[in-house]
Amino acid sequence: MSQDIATIRVTRYRPEKDGKPYSQDYKVPYRKDMVVLDALNYIKANLDGTLTYRWSCRMGVCGSCGANVDGVPKLTCASFLHEFKGRTIKVEPLTHFPVIKDLVVNMDDFMHKLVEIKPWIIREKESPPEEGEYRQSAEELERYAQFSSCINCMLCYSACPVYGLNEKFLGPAATALAYRYIEDSRDEGKDERFPIVHELEGVWECTLVGECSVVCPKGVDPMLAIQKTKILGATNALKSLLMPRGGK
Amino acid sequence: MPKVARLHAILWGVFSMGGFIAAFLLPVLIYLVGIAYPLGLWPVANADPTSAILNHHHIGTLFLFVTVAGSLYHGIFRFQSTLTELGLAPAKRALEAIGYLIIIIGILVVAYYLLLLNPGVLSLP
């Protein structure tokens, strides 16, 4: 009985052994319910223990398993083999990031940007627990809820050609998260975040390609966040021009 | 907000307005002067549309100024933002300077010629 087989073509890089990246094919059993991560785990368990890649929750919430599958940034745990044409599937490390080994990329740049935008509630004074919770209406929640879905998977950075051409660009996820906190009614940190997102290499580098929102697995729509941040920046700049002393 | 970024934010706001101008006002202008007139199509049929528009001293001149200045600004600003994507990142600052120069000269020139054509336009109707 012949078994259905798929070929996973992985771009490998083993700096301790070779100088250059190379392609390696592995034959894995093909089942309708298999995702790319299953195939990678099968390879590591049965065919080649040296294959190196990141993964964790295997259900699309941790953001660890990003890779370029057939040229598109995807979570390997959320990409079924049957989504792809044919039985040969190419798996490469997430584009626009330096590669440490095999499918593992260096995330330092993103981690640095994430910390830079201060992804936490900033308040002048924290009210003590005895005063009760910070209340927020449904409308106030709606203004930032979708942007809080970000799982930091970095697929958007891989999709963004501006980031690919200019590593200094703040990028989709970092801006979307900055916007999430700016729009949160409990947050008072707009003045701290504005200089960061409105640097010349902040939102202003974005030219609305929109691919970030296309690849985002959680529907965050970072392009929308960036555009709204630009509008905030423009109205803020206009206000400071028209009312240099007053107004906030 | 850093000063340079504040300036850029305002320039972007103007670009945004230019985008609306280029979207709503430019198509009809291109059609009238560039296609209807030379090909003899409605509503022009060989009568010169620029003169017809300029005959309406105030709104005609305003329409031409806003459409041309707004579209020029929008077009050049947008082209500048794609410089990195076209692989021209090293020359970006220089090309941006040239672009802004063209915008400033273009807007001054169009204002100058429109005032020559309709000198009474600055006085109230």
Added chain:
Amino acid sequence: MSKEKPFPEYRRKLGPGWWLSNSHFTQYMIREWTSFFVSVFSLIYIYELSLFASGAKNTALALMRNPGIIAFNLAALVFTLYHAFTWFYLIGKVQPIKIGKTKSKPWQALLVNIVLLLIISYAVIQILVLR
């Protein structure tokens, strides 16, 4: 995070043809190139106005009747309309309008603004050309 990098990382550079690899990117570049036609038409028309202003009206009109210029203007109109439609769609995405509980969709913004464009164009023709 260790600062030491015992083995070299490899970096992939984005080549100049990056926008050809993906149909979204290609559409995006065409959308951005509408700016070329928008700017160049504006410059041509400014030149035309300068000819009008210096009394060389016939030279100006002959310029607009030049077949190469007509071809450019046809392309400019097509690209400007492409700019307009993509602009309307983007505005629809960024600033949806709330009607009661529902939010407007981008294609609805596109349709409404196309109608608005037709109305404005017709008004320009009626007020500035036919009157």
